[in-house]
Amino acid sequence: xKHMDNLRQGYGPDTNWHFDCLRLGATxxxxxxxxxxxxxxxxxxxxRTAALRRCQTIGLCVFIAxxxxxxxxxxxxxxxxxxxIVTAQKRxxxxxxxxxxxxxxxxxxxxxxxxxxxxxxxxxxxxxxIDRSSPFAGSSTILSAYVRGIGQNDFAFNMEPxxxxxxxxxxxxxxxxxxxxxxxxxxxxxxxxPQGTLFGRNTIGGAIHIVTRKPGREAGFQAELTAGDYDRQxxxxxxxxxxxxxLAYASVSGSLLQRDGYQKRIPFDLANNTVVxxxxxxxxxxxxxxxxxxxxxxxxxxxxxSDTQGGVNSRTARAKLLLTPGGAVEILLSADLxxxxxxxxxxxxxxxxxxxxxxxGLVYNSCVGxxxxxxVTAGGLPPGMCNVPRGTVGTSLASVAPNRxxxxxxxxxxxxxxxxxxxxxxxxxxxxGLGGTLDWKLNExxxxxxxxxxxxxxxxxxxxxxxxxxxxxxxxxxxxxxQFSEELQLNGSTFSDRLKSVLGAYYFTEKGGLxxxxxxxxxxxxxxxPNDFKNDAWALFTHNNLKITDxxxxxxxxxxxxxxxxxxxxxxxxxNFVNAFLQVPAxxxxxxxxxxxxxxxxxxKRDFSNTSARAGLEYHFAPDVMGYASFAQGxxxxxxxxxxxxxxxxxxxxxxxxxxxxxPAFDPEKANTYELGLKSELAGHRVRLNVAxxxxxxxxxxxxxxxxxxxxxxxxxxxxxxxxxxLEAEADLKAGAGLVFNASVxxxxxxYTKLGAVALAGGINQQDLLVNVPKWSGTVGATYSVxxxxxxxxxxxxxxxxxxxxxxxASNTPELMTGAFGLLGANxxxxxxxxxxxxxxxxxxxxxxxYILSGNNNxxxxxxxxxxxGPRMWYFGVRVRG
Numbered sequence: 001x002k003h004m005d006n007l008r009q010g011y012g013p014d015t016n017w018h019f020d021c022l023r024l025g026a027t028x029x030x031x032x033x034x035x036x037x038x039x040x041x042x043x044x045x046x047x048r049t050a051a052l053r054r055c056q057t058i059g060l061c062v063f064i065a066x067x068x069x070x071x072x073x074x075x076x077x078x079x080x081x082x083x084x085i086v087t088a089q090k091r092x093x094x095x096x097x098x099x100x101x102x103x104x105x106x107x108x109x110x111x112x113x114x115x116x117x118x119x120x121x122x123x124x125x126x127x128x129x130i131d132r133s134s135p136f137a138g139s140s141t142i143l144s145a146y147v148r149g150i151g152q153n154d155f156a157f158n159m160e161p162x163x164x165x166x167x168x169x170x171x172x173x174x175x176x177x178x179x180x181x182x183x184x185x186x187x188x189x190x191x192x193x194p195q196g197t198l199f200g201r202n203t204i205g206g207a208i209h210i211v212t213r214k215p216g217r218e219a220g221f222q223a224e225l226t227a228g229d230y231d232r233q234x235x236x237x238x239x240x241x242x243x244x245x246x247l248a249y250a251s252v253s254g255s256l257l258q259r260d261g262y263q264k265r266i267p268f269d270l271a272n273n274t275v276v277x278x279x280x281x282x283x284x285x286x287x288x289x290x291x292x293x294x295x296x297x298x299x300x301x302x303x304x305x306s307d308t309q310g311g312v313n314s315r316t317a318r319a320k321l322l323l324t325p326g327g328a329v330e331i332l333l334s335a336d337l338x339x340x341x342x343x344x345x346x347x348x349x350x351x352x353x354x355x356x357x358x359x360x361g362l363v364y365n366s367c368v369g370x371x372x373x374x375x376v377t378a379g380g381l382p383p384g385m386c387n388v389p390r391g392t393v394g395t396s397l398a399s400v401a402p403n404r405x406x407x408x409x410x411x412x413x414x415x416x417x418x419x420x421x422x423x424x425x426x427x428x429x430x431x432x433g434l435g436g437t438l439d440w441k442l443n444e445x446x447x448x449x450x451x452x453x454x455x456x457x458x459x460x461x462x463x464x465x466x467x468x469x470x471x472x473x474x475x476x477x478x479x480x481x482x483q484f485s486e487e488l489q490l491n492g493s494t495f496s497d498r499l500k501s502v503l504g505a506y507y508f509t510e511k512g513g514l515x516x517x518x519x520x521x522x523x524x525x526x527x528x529x530p531n532d533f534k535n536d537a538w539a540l541f542t543h544n545n546l547k548i549t550d551x552x553x554x555x556x557x558x559x560x561x562x563x564x565x566x567x568x569x570x571x572x573x574x575x576n577f578v579n580a581f582l583q584v585p586a587x588x589x590x591x592x593x594x595x596x597x598x599x600x601x602x603x604x605k606r607d608f609s610n611t612s613a614r615a616g617l618e619y620h621f622a623p624d625v626m627g628y629a630s631f632a633q634g635x636x637x638x639x640x641x642x643x644x645x646x647x648x649x650x651x652x653x654x655x656x657x658x659x660x661x662x663x664p665a666f667d668p669e670k671a672n673t674y675e676l677g678l679k680s681e682l683a684g685h686r687v688r689l690n691v692a693x694x695x696x697x698x699x700x701x702x703x704x705x706x707x708x709x710x711x712x713x714x715x716x717x718x719x720x721x722x723x724x725x726x727l728e729a730e731a732d733l734k735a736g737a738g739l740v741f742n743a744s745v746x747x748x749x750x751x752y753t754k755l756g757a758v759a760l761a762g763g764i765n766q767q768d769l770l771v772n773v774p775k776w777s778g779t780v781g782a783t784y785s786v787x788x789x790x791x792x793x794x795x796x797x798x799x800x801x802x803x804x805x806x807x808x809x810a811s812n813t814p815e816l817m818t819g820a821f822g823l824l825g826a827n828x829x830x831x832x833x834x835x836x837x838x839x840x841x842x843x844x845x846x847x848x849x850x851y852i853l854s855g856n857n858n859x860x861x862x863x864x865x866x867x868x869x870g871p872r873m874w875y876f877g878v879r880v881r882g
Contacts, residue, residue, distance in 0.1 A: 079684065079734060079737070080685035080686060081685055081686060081687075081732055081734050081740075082106075084096075084106070086098060086102055086104050086189050087189070087209070087211065088100050088102055088189060088209075089502065089543060089545065090198060090449075090489055090491065090504070090543065091491055091500070091502070095679075096626065096679045096680075096681060096688070096690075097626065097679075099553075099555055099616050099618045099626070099628035099630055100192075100193070100630075101191075101192040101193060101675065101677060101690070101692040101694075101728065102190065102191055102192070103121075103125045103126070103128070103189075103190040103192070103744075104188065104189045104190070105187060105188045106186075106187045107185050107186060107187065107213070110182055110185065110188065112783050112795075112797040112827070113781070113799060113825065114825060114827055114842050115182060116181060116182055116236075117132070117179055117180070117181055117182060118130070118143065118165070118178075118180050118182060118188070118208060118210060119131065119132045119143060119179050120182075121188060121208075123779065123799075123801040123823060123825075124742075124744065124779040124781065125190050125744070125779075126728040126729070126730065126744040126745055126746025126777050126778060127147065127148050127149075127192065127728050127746035127747075127748055127777060128145075128146070128147050128190060128192075128206075128746075128777075129146040129151070129773070129774065129777075129803070129806070130144065130146070131144045131153070131853045131854060132144075132345075132853075133345055133867050134154060134155045134854060135153065135154070135809070135854050135855060135856040136463060136465050136473075136475045136856045136858075137155050137461060137475070137477070138345050138347070138424065138425075138426075138427060138461050138462055138463025138475070138476075139155075139176065139342075139344070139427035139429060139461035140310075140312070140340075140342065140345050140427065141176060141177050141178070141340050141427065141429040141461075142155050142175050142176050142177075142179060143161075143178035143180075144854065145161065145162070145163035145165070145175075145205075145208065146163065146771075146772045146773065147162075147163050147190070147192050147193075147205040147206030148192055148193060148205060148206065148673075148694070148696065148726065148748065149205070149696070149698075149724040149726075149748050149770055149773040150204055150206075150671060150698065150724070151205050151772060152175065152702075153771060153772060153854065154714075155175050155176050155477075155479075156514060156642065156643075157174070157479060157481070157514040157531060157533050157642075158514075158531070158567065158639040158640050158641070158642050158716065159639065159704075159716055160201075160202045160636055160639070161173075161175050162202065162204050162205040163203065163205045163206050163207065163208060164199050164206075164207040164208070165178050165180075165208050165210075166199070166208065166209045166210065167209075167212065168210070168212055168435065168437070169437070169451045170433070170435055170455070170485060171199075171200075171485060172455070173202075173481070173483050173508075173510050173535075174457055174479070174481050174512075176429065176457060176459050176461075176479055176481075177338065177429050177431040177457050177459065180316075180338070181255055181314065181316040182210065183238075183254070183255045183318055184212055184213050184238045184251070184253035185210055185211065185213065186211045186212060186213045186214075187211050188208070188209070188210050188211070189207075189208070189209040189211070190206065190207075190208055191203075191206050191207045191208075191209065192206045192692070192728070193205075193206055193632055193634075193673045193675060193696070194206075194632045194633055194635075194671050194673050195632070195634065196559055196612030196632065196633050196634040196635050197541055197543055197558060197559040197612055197613065197632070197633075198502070198541065198614075200506060200539055200541070200559060200561060201537065201539075201610065201635050201636065201637055202635075203634060204634030204635060204636040204669065204670070204671045205634070205671075212318065212320075213238075214320065214322055214332065215240050215242075215250055215320050216240035216242075216249065216251065217242060217245075217249060218240065218242065219239075219240055220240045220881070220882060221237070221238065221240070221882055222237070222239075222880070222881040222882075223236065223237045223238075223879070224236040224237075224877055224878070224879045224880075225878050226875050226876065226877035227875060227876060227877065228259075228873060228874055228875025229873055229875070230259050230260045230261075230873065231259065231260045232257075232258070232875050233257075233258045233259075234255070234256060234257045234258070234875070234877070235254075235255065235256045236253075236255045236256075237253060237254055237255075238251065238254075239251065239252055239253070246326070247323065247325060247326075248321065248322070248323055248324075249321075250319070250320065250321050250322070251320045252317070252318070252319045252320075253317070253318045253319075254315070254316065254318070255315070255316045255317075256316075257312055257313075257314050258311075258312060258313050259311060259312040259313075260308055260311050261306070261308030261310035261343045261346070262308070262310045262346065262417060262870055263308060263309040263347075263348070263416075263418065263419060264307065264308055264417060264418050264419075265306075265307045265308065265309065265418075265419055265420075265421060265422060265425070266413070266418050266419070266420060267420070268289075268411070268420045268468075270286075270287065270288070270289070273410050274410060275405055275406065275408070276406075276408060276410065277365055277368070277369040277406040277408070278352075278354055278365055278406065278407075278408045278409075279354070279362070279366050279371060279376060279406070280365075280369040280371060284405060284406065286402065286403065288403070289403060289404065289405045289469070290403040290404065291404070291422075291470035291471070291522070292390075292393045292395075292400075292522055293422065293423055295392055295393040295394075295523065296392055296393070296471050296474065296517075296519040296523055296526060297392055297517045297519075297526060297528055297574060298424055298462060298474070298476045298517050298519075299424075299460040299461070299476035299477055299478045299515065300424070300426050300428065300460045300462060300476065302426070303423060303424045303425065303426065303476070304422055304423065304425050305425070306343050306425055308343060309343050309345065309346040309421075310344075310345060310346040310870065311342055313340065313341050313342045314338065314339070314340040314342065315339050315340075316336070316337070316338045316339075317336065317337045317338075318334065318335070318336040318337075319334065319335050319336075320332060320333065320334045320335075321333045321334075328440055328441035329438070329439070329440050329441075330438075330439040330440075331436065331437070331439075332436070332437045332439075333435070333436050334433075334434070334435045334436075334437075335433070335434050335435075336432060336433050337430075337431070337432040338429075338430070338431045338432070339429075339430050340427065340428070340429045340430075341426075341427075341428050342427045342428075343425055343426065343427070344424065344425045344426060344427055344461065344462060344463040344464075345427075345463065345867050346417070346867055347419065347421065347463055347464065347465055347865050347866070347867055348416040348417075348419060348467065348865060348866055348867070348868060349411055349412055349413075349419065349420075349466065349467025349468070349863065349864075349865050350412075350815045350855075350864045350866055351409075351412075351815050351863070351864040352407060352408050352411065352412070352862055352863050352864075353862045353864075355859060355862065357708065357712065357860070358859060358860060359711065359712065359860055360521035360525060360712075361407060361521065361860070361861045361862035361863075362376060363381070363385055363397075363521065363524055363581070364397065364406075364472075364521040364524060365406045365408070366386070367385070367386035367401060368397060368400075368404045368406050369401075370401060372384070372385070372386060373386070381582070382581075382583045385581045385582075386401070387399075388580050388581050390522075390523040390526070390575050391523075391526060391575035391576055391580075392523055392526045392574050392575060393523050404470070404522065405468070405469070405470065407466070407468060407470075407472050407521070407861065407862070411466070411468040412467070413467070416850060416868050417871070419464075420468055420469055421464035421465075421466065421467050421468065421469070422464065422469050423462075423466075423471050423474040423519075424462030424463055424475065424476045425462070425463070425464060426460065426461065426462055427459075427460075427461040427462075428459065428460045428461065429457075429458075429459040429460075429461065430458045430459065431455065431456065431457050431458075432455070432456055433453060433454060433455040433456070434453065434454050435452065435453040435454075436450075436451075436452045436453075437449065437450065437451050437452075438450040445493050445494065446491065446492045446493075447490075447491045447492075448488070448490055448491075449487075449488070449489040450486070450487070450488055450489075451485075451486070451487045451489075452485070452486050453484070453485050453486075454482070454483070454484050455481075455482070455483050456480075456481070456482050456483075457479065457480060457481040457482075457512070459478070459480070460477070460478050461476065462474070462475060462476025462477065462517075463475055465856060465858070465865050466861070466865070467863075471519040471522055472520065472521055472522065472863065473518075473519075473520060473856075473861050473863060473865075474518065475516075475517075475518045476517045476518070477514065477515065477516055477517065478513075478514070478515040478517075479512065479515075480512050480513055481510060481511070481512030482511060482512060483508065483509065483510035484508070484509050484510075485506070485507065485508045486506070486507045487504060487505070487507075488505045488506075489502055489503070489504045490503040497547075498546060498547040498548075499544060499545070499546050500544070500545045501543070501544045501545075502541075502542065502543045502544075503541075504539075504540070504541045504542070505539070505540055505541075506537075506538060506539040506540075506541070507537070507538045508535070508536075508538070509534075509536045509537070510533075510534070510535050511533065511534040511535075512532075512533055513531060513532045513533065514529075514531045514533070514642075515528075515529065515530050515531070516528070516529035516531075516571070516643070517529075520858075520861055521861055524575060524581065525573055525575060525860075526574040526575040527571070527572070527573060528571075528572045528573070528574050528596075529570060529571040529572065529599075529642065529643070530570040531567065531569050531570065531571075531642050532566075532567070532568045533565070533566065534566040534567075535563060535565050536563060536564045536565075537562065537563035537564075538561075538562055538563075539562070540559070541557070541560070542557065542559075543557040544556050544557065550620075551619055551620045551621075552617070552618070552619050552620075553618040553619075553620075554615075554616065555614065555615065555616040555617075555618065555630065556613075556614070557613065557614035557615075558611065558612070558613050559611070559612045559613075560609070560610070560611050561608075561609060561610045561611075561612070562607075562608070562609045563607070563608050563609070563637060564605065564606070565606050565607075565608070565637070565638075566603055566604070567604045567605075567642075567663075568603045568604070569599035569600070569604075569640070569663055570597070570599055571597075571598045571599040571642060571644045572596045572597050572598060572599075573596055573598060573645075578645075578650070579595035584646075584647070584650060588647050588650060589649075590647065590648075598644040598645070598646065598647055598648075599663060600648065600661060600662060600663055604640060604662070604663060606638065606639070606665065608637055608638060608668055610635040610668065610670075612632075612633040612634065612635055613631070613633050614630065614631065614632045615630065615631050616630030616631065617629050617630075624680060624681040624685070625678070625679070625680040625681075626678070626679045626680070627676075627677065627678045628675075628677045628678075628679075629677075630674075630675045630677075631672070631673070631675075632672075632673045633670065633671070633672055633673075634670065634671040634673070635668055635669075635670055635671075636668055636669045636670075636702070637668055638665065638666050638668040639666060640663045640664065640665050640666070641663060641664040641665070641666065641716045642663070642716075643713045644710075644713055645710065645711040645712050645713035645860070646713075647660075648660040648661075648663075648664070650711070651709045651711070654708065654709035654711075655709050655761070656707070656758075657757060657758065664715060664717065666702055666716055666717050666718050667718055668700065669698070669700045669701050669702050669718065670698075670699045670700060671696050671697065671698050671699070672696065672697045672699075673694055673696040673697075674694065674695050675692055675693070675695075676692070676693050677690070677691065677692040677693075678690070678691045686733065686735075687731070688730075688732040688733075689729070689730075689731045690729070690730050690731075691727070691729045692728055692729075693725075693726070693727040694725065694726060694727070695723065695725040696723070696724040696725070697721070697723060698721060698723065698724060699721050700720075701718065701719050701720065701721065702716060702717070702718060702719070703716070703717065703718075703759065703762075703771075703810045704716050704810060705717070705759065705762030705763065705764060705810045706859060707758060707762040707763075708761060709761065711860070712858065712859055712860030715758075715762075717756075717759070717762075718756065718758075719752075719755060719756060719758070719759035719762075719764060719810070720752060720755040720756045720759055721752070721753045722751060722752050722753055723750075723753050724749070724750040724770075724773075725748075725749050726746065726749055726750075727747050728744070728747070729744065729745050730744040731743050738784055738785040738786050739782070739783070739784045740782065740783045740784075742779075742780070742781045742783075742799075743778070743779065743780045743781070744778055744779050745776070745777070745778040746776070746777040747775065747776055748773055748774070748775055748776075748777075749775070750770045750773045750775075751770070752764075752766045752767075752770070753766075754766075759810075762810070762811065763811040764810050764811055765812075768807065768810070768811070768812045769806065769807040769812055770807070771806075771807055771808065771809065771810055772806055772807070772808070773806055773807075774803040774804045774806040775805075776802070776803070777801075777803045777804070778801070778802050779799060779800065779801040780799065780800055781797065781798060781799030781800070782796075782797070782798055782799075783795070783796070783797045784796045784797075787833060788830070791832060791833045791834070792831065792832065792833060793832075793833045794828075794830050795828065795829045795830070796826070796828050796829075797826065797827050797828075798824075798825070798826045799824075799825050799826075800822060800823070800824050800825075801823050801825075802820070802821070802822040802823075803821060803822075804820045805817060805818060805819050805820050806818050808852055808854055808866070809856070809857060813855070813857040813864060815855070815864045815866070816852060816855040816864065816866055817852075818851050818852045819851065821849045821851045822847070823845050823847070824843075824845070824846040824847045825842075825843060825845070825846065826842070826843050826846060827840055827842035828841050828842075829841075829879075831879070835881055836881055836882065837878065837879065837880045837881070838878065838879040838880075839877075839878050840876065840877055840878075840879065841874070841875075841876045842874070842875055843872070843873070843874050844870075844872070844873045844874075845869070845870065845871065845873065846872055848871055848872040850868050850869060850871065851868065851869055852866045852867070852868055853866075853867045853868060853869055854867050
């Protein structure tokens with residue numbers, strides 16, 4: 001059962017009464033009130049009064065000014081499940097009383113499952129898909145999160161996440177750096193469905209809220225050391241340090257994890273590989289080969305240097321200072337830092353091909369094969385392209401042709417854990433933040449909370465997507481971002497506590513830049529794309545829970561959001577392919593005096609506003625059985641497409657429905673969700689069963705694809721409409737002392753109902769699967785602990801998770817379909833019964849199931865590549881606490 005200190009991690013009070021029994025001697029008082037949150041009002045008051053008097057009598061009860069009023073007490077016996085406290089409605093309350101579909105995990109539950117990163121919760125949360133990967137990015141710090149079929153898997157600054165990530169109430173606006181370490185957490189909440197009223201824009205699929213632990217009132221520490229295969233080494237520590245009793249308390253925590261990569265970079269051996277030019281059909285006659293890797297612009301100079309990919313090298317630190325000056329005020333100051341200097345995520349080449357759209361592949365292979373591309377394409381290209389110098393290298397393909405390998409299927413290694421790539425292989429991501437939370441209990445009925453935060457992101461990441469020893473598809477990026485946010489919440493309880501309300505105001509501002517440095521076909525195209533962004537947003541919101549009768553309640557929420565976005569794009573081609581190679585006249589370029597520049601000049605501005613609502617009814621069929629019906633709206637912001645391969649006048653001439661004087665823009669997307677749910681605790685609180693069924697109407701959905709008129713560049717646009725309907729069920733069973741079973745299942749029927757002309761031109765069909773949406777997901781698990789004598793205990797946890805097949809790109813490329821898979825994980829621990837020390841052994845992906853996490857089909861070169869999950873891994877360690 002959670003201690004009251006853990007409850008205080010949540011958002012402010014429910015405004016009844018509140019006390020904290022700090023010593024084991026208060027067990028009697030705790031048991032008297034154990035069932036009080038579940039009883040009728042009269043019985044509830046009697047239980048509260050009795051518990052309060054008993055606690056006061058033995059002198060162990062202390063009132064906490066301004067702290068949450070809900071009391072979390074020990075279960076009356078070991079046979080009952082622990083009560084789960086969440087803060088989904090901006091106040092601490094039992095998850096069974098909240099009319100929202102929520103999956104919540106305590107620190108103990110996360111530890112039992114071996115979850116150390118927020119992405120790990122995807123395996124055991126129904127209808128949730130989270131990957132630490134994004135197509136052609138290469139950084140494992142990127143969080144691609146989907147809840148109930150809605151999310152975002154592109155990292156670019158102009159694209160907002162579809163699932164909001166919050167840490168201690170602070171929004172993380174960028175997906176880069178959002179795969180955060182679960183360091184010193186109290187619990188994690190996954191809110192499913194649109195959360196537009198309480199959490200705001202860009203929570204159209206749902207919200208993930210990580211609540212970290214507050215400083216303890218007594219000195220103490222805990223530490224964990226791990227080691228494992230692939231030379232894994234890990235350290236996790238946390239310490240509480242009271243400074244002035246009753247006034248100031250501090251805590252510090254930190255983690256370090258290092259592990260070698262599991263994909264090997266191997267040299268391409270001419271002696272053991274037959275190299276055939278797919279254009280000419282001729283075999284490569286040379287005994288050696290060269291490349292121009294050092295001549296291309298990248299985000300990081302030392303673009304390689306490691307012979308593996310997929311390695312981990314991450315460090316996280318957090319410090320907190322809790323001030324309790326007495327009276328009704330509590331102040332919490334925090335600082336955190338994460339520094340990840342790692343290898344790129346693995347990338348496996350799956351297929352090479354040449355099609356009419358493979359412009360760069362056709363030109364490159366023709367030139368190194370001794371043919372003029374104009375002949376190969378029957379006059380579709382201007383002659384002499386092989387003799388035009390590549391801008392960043394200074395040589396033409398014809399001049400180096402005898403020493404260059406053609407691009408083709410000979411670069412397939414036949415093993416997903418090996419690659420011939422030797423280009424970009426890095427992910428340097430640094431994030432840090434400062435925060436301050438003020439809780440002020442104004443009186444017995446109202447409290448005020450202020451959450452102020454500043455965050456900064458600096459990152460460079462790059463990946464070699466072509467699987468070859470030359471830069472055919474080498475992508476690297478630099479992203480920086482700074483954000484400031486302020487949220488004010490007024491929590492109140494009126495009408496004899498029948499109406500609980502939250503009134504709030506929110507302000508958010510961010511600025512930053514994204515620099516694209518991407519090389520195609522050994523430098524035929526050398527993208528250099530500096531982009532500058534600025535976003536300002538504010539919102540007003542209210543959320544109200546009204547108890548109409550002792551059984552019937554109603555919920556009504558409303559949020560108004562206003563935002564302004566600014567964007568300046570500088571997408572350029574340093575090799576001037578369109579003008580110098582294709583001989584497109586300068587007059588069609590945004591700046592005829594600079595034919596490298598592809599993007600329209602000047603700053604762009606757009607204003608957006610939205611009003612989102614939530615409404616619902618809740619009915620308590622019994623004290624521990626609640627049903628609810630709700631309607632919720634979500635909203636995700638719009639923006640601009642930033643990636644261009646040709647001037648917009650060329651795209652317009654090829655049929656793009658755009659104004660060639662302005663960058664292509666996309667509008668906000670919206671979702672309306674209708675939900676029925678049932679929350680229940682049965683068999684004397686030994687069984688918890690929560691079920692929800694829902695339907696979401698998804699409008700103006702935003703998708704990444706490459707229509708023919710974009711000439712291979714991935715554009716972001718509004719594809720059309722979709723309907724997502726499904727159900728999910730989660731169950732926990734306490735079968736006896738020390739034995740707990742858990743299971744969940746999720747079902748999603750997600751399909752397009754309408755597609756626009758741009759989506760159809762991008763190769764998307766109405767029968768296609770939505771990206772990252774498995775139809776079925778589920779998990780089963782068990783945790784068992786038993787005393788072994790001599791004051792020792794043995795623990796075991798086993799879980800199995802399953803997901804059905806899913807598409808990894810919008811056009812449903814067959815090679816990028818993830819087949820159905822199941823993952824088995826387990827850990828065993830043994831140590832002191834009081835928890836002061838523990839030895840453990842754990843295994844991940846014990847069945848060694850490999851599946852695609854993300855991928856990219858680059859038609860411009862003619863290559864399909866994918867990132868796979870890691871193989872089976874084992875680790876062992878020791879935990880100590882004092």
